[in-house]
Amino acid sequence: MVRLITHNLLACHVRGCNSNNFPLQFQDVQIGLREAEFNPDFLRGFLPKIEWNALVGAARQLGDTSLPEEQPSMLDDDFLKTLHHVLLEIHVEEGAMVCPNCKHVYPISNGIPNMLLAEHEIG
Amino acid sequence: MRTAYLFVFAQAHQDFRLPEILSIAELHGFTITFPKEGQDPSRPFVVLELEEEHHARLLARRCILIKAVYEFYAQGSTYEEVHEANRRNRHLWSRYIENTSFKFMVSAHNHTIPQWRQREVIESFSYMDFMGRIDMKDPEIVIGCFEEYPNRSGTTRAKDEGDGEFIQVWFGRLIEEGSARPLIKKFDVKKRAYYGNTSMEAEISLFMANQSLASPGKLVYDPFMGTGSMAYTTAHFGAQVFGSDIDGRQMRGKGDQPGIVRAASQYGVSARILDLCTFDITHNPWRCGELFDAIITDPPYGVRAGAKRLGRKKHRPDLTPSTPASVRDPDMPYIPPTKPYELAELARDLVLLSRYLLKPRGRLVFFLPTVTDEYQEVDVQTMLCEGMEVIANSLQDFGSWGRRLVTIRKTTLERYPAPTFDARLPAPNGSEDVAAHVPAHQDFRRRYFEGFRKVVDDESNK
Numbered sequence: 140m141v142r143l144i145t146h147n148l149l150a151c152h153v154r155g156c157n158s159n160n161f162p163l164q165f166q167d168v169q170i171g172l173r174e175a176e177f178n179p180d181f182l183r184g185f186l187p188k189i190e191w192n193a194l195v196g197a198a199r200q201l202g203d204t205s206l207p208e209e210q211p212s213m214l215d216d217d218f219l220k221t222l223h224h225v226l227l228e229i230h231v232e233e234g235a236m237v238c239p240n241c242k243h244v245y246p247i248s249n250g251i252p253n254m255l256l257a258e259h260e261i262g
Numbered sequence: 263m264r265t266a267y268l269f270v271f272a273q274a275h276q277d278f279r280l281p282e283i284l285s286i287a288e289l290h291g292f293t294i295t296f297p298k299e300g301q302d303p304s305r306p307f308v309v310l311e312l313e314e315e316h317h318a319r320l321l322a323r324r325c326i327l328i329k330a331v332y333e334f335y336a337q338g339s340t341y342e343e344v345h346e347a348n349r350r351n352r353h354l355w356s357r358y359i360e361n362t363s364f365k366f367m368v369s370a371h372n373h374t375i376p377q378w379r380q381r382e383v384i385e386s387f388s389y390m391d392f393m394g395r396i397d398m399k400d401p402e403i404v405i406g407c408f409e410e411y412p413n414r415s416g417t418t419r420a421k422d423e424g425d426g427e428f429i430q431v432w433f434g435r436l437i438e439e440g441s442a443r444p445l446i447k448k449f450d451v452k453k454r455a456y457y458g459n460t461s462m463e464a465e466i467s468l469f470m471a472n473q474s475l476a477s478p479g480k481l482v483y484d485p486f487m488g489t490g491s492m493a494y495t496t497a498h499f500g501a502q503v504f505g506s507d508i509d510g511r512q513m514r515g516k517g518d519q520p521g522i523v524r525a526a527s528q529y530g531v532s533a534r535i536l537d538l539c540t541f542d543i544t545h546n547p548w549r550c551g552e553l554f555d556a557i558i559t560d561p562p563y564g565v566r567a568g569a570k571r572l573g574r575k576k577h578r579p580d581l582t583p584s585t586p587a588s589v590r591d592p593d594m595p596y597i598p599p600t601k602p603y604e605l606a607e608l609a610r611d612l613v614l615l616s617r618y619l620l621k622p623r624g625r626l627v628f629f630l631p632t633v634t635d636e637y638q639e640v641d642v643q644t645m646l647c648e649g650m651e652v653i654a655n656s657l658q659d660f661g662s663w664g665r666r667l668v669t670i671r672k673t674t675l676e677r678y679p680a681p682t683f684d685a686r687l688p689a690p691n692g693s694e695d696v697a698a699h700v701p702a703h704q705d706f707r708r709r710y711f712e713g714f715r716k717v718v719d720d721e722s723n724k
Contacts, residue, residue, distance in 0.1 A: 148550070
């Protein structure tokens with residue numbers, strides 16, 4: 140778990156941490172690959188929500204360089220399959236996500252990220 | 263031209279029947295019309311009109327509360343009326359006269375018809391003159407005749423007493439048996455690999471998944487995931503599910519693999535559980551809104567599981583704030599302090615959060631416990647905000663209290679900022695009266711443990 144689709148939707152939410160708080164940086168990760176069902180309609184529908192640069196960056200950080208630097212305008216099947224693999228089939232099982240701005244560490248254990256904040260971070 | 267269909271419902275959750283079929287009709291993009299004014303949906307036989315027979319089949323395959331759907335031929339309070347109506351509708355069944363194998367079924371609701379009279383009933387239809395073979399195992403068509411009796415449970419009576427004293431007789435040809443009801447067995451909580459003391463029963467979980475219009479390609483979110491009861495049924499219908507909970511232990515259970523993933527694997531849907539995250543919805547990390555097609559949840563209401571949010575009950579200046587994991591011993595996970603989350607406040611926050619996180623026309627489906635005697639329609643209005651509209655509100659009655667399954671649709675196209683969850687502002691769209699109204703679900707926990715006594719009773723007892 141912690142697939143890149145999730146990573147692409149989570150920002151640091153510490154009080155006052157409002158800029159440069161996304162994307163979170165992966166740290167000391169263990170990854171696993173697991174097959175998921177390919178649904179092109181879902182991908183097409185979800186694409187407008189994706190922060191492309193963050194997705195490409197996160198994939199490269201995990202050693203996957205299959206995505207192009209620029210989001211292609213043509214959504215052919217090959218591209219959607221690559222996108223499917225990157226978004227849904229790479230799972231970060233252990234490690235952490237770190238805020239690039241305030242350096243808050245969100246630990247990931249057994250695939251579940253702990254996004255709880257400490258008392259002094261909620262204000 | 264619309265055709266009338268006779269719907270036979272399971273005798274459970276009466277309040278949920280119509281919302282469910284309307285939801286599934288919306289999911290498949292067709293409409294249902296109600297031909298007769300004043301049909302009582304609490305009765306198990308209801309006649310509805312559809313454009314195509316195929317629509318009846320879609321409903322029978324997806325609705326948990328449908329036992330069967332028949333093409334409607336006749337009804338009446340006496341058999342004379344039934345036969346008369348049935349003769350008038352000869353054009354509906356005349357094509358089966360010539361050479362169609364058939365089975366004739368006579369049964370009753372709230373009663374058992376003795377064998378000899380079942381035969382009598384069948385013979386009374388002999389004017390239909392079906393010439394095909396009678397085939398009890400594999401007939402081409404099944405003709406059904408149902409006698410509906412009043413509920414006489416709690417009374418003792420002799421065998422066959424009251425036989426023939428039915429309220430109504432219903433007659434038609436079977437289109438499709440409901441095939442979603444067996445899913446209740448499949449999702450039986452007791453046979454699940456992982457569950458907890460607050461897991462939702464299978465039937466209601468399936469029903470909620472239907473209310474959320476779960477289907478392939480949809481993205482659904484449960485912000486009080488707990489042990490994931492609704493995630494399995496939602497994923498079963500093809501949707502992808504995100505879950506979050508303030509208490510990660512509920513989602514994990516024991517062992518390395520999270521309990522929810524284990525249970526989802528049992529149902530073959532683990533790939534559709536997109537991710538599980540630990541966080542408090544009042545301090546959530548969602549980067550943007552308009553993400554989900556539906557939000558489906560059973561919020562904790564403080565009886566078996568207490569609702570919590572981050573923060574402290576009282577401000578304690580003498581205590582230094584606790585520090586996060588990065589500063590402490592790594593073997594000792596940091597657990598931030600939490601405070602209770604009052605139900606009425608939680609419900610309002612949930613609606614606000616849903617308006618932010620749902621796509622336009624997305625649905626919020628959740629349970630709201632309430633005190634039966636004190637519930638008023640306006641209770642649900644107190645938690646609404648602009649752009650959110652209640653489309654179904656069904657009661658599951660437990661006596662002195664009950665829970666209402668509320669389905670709310672986001673009707674607005676406008677983008678709202680993320681809610682802040684701090685000041686308790688009155689609902690912006692409500693009139694002063696609505697804003698000032700104290701709903702029956704407020705302080706539900708305290709009142710539950712007080713046994714729902716009324717204040718007046720307290721004083722008279724003293």
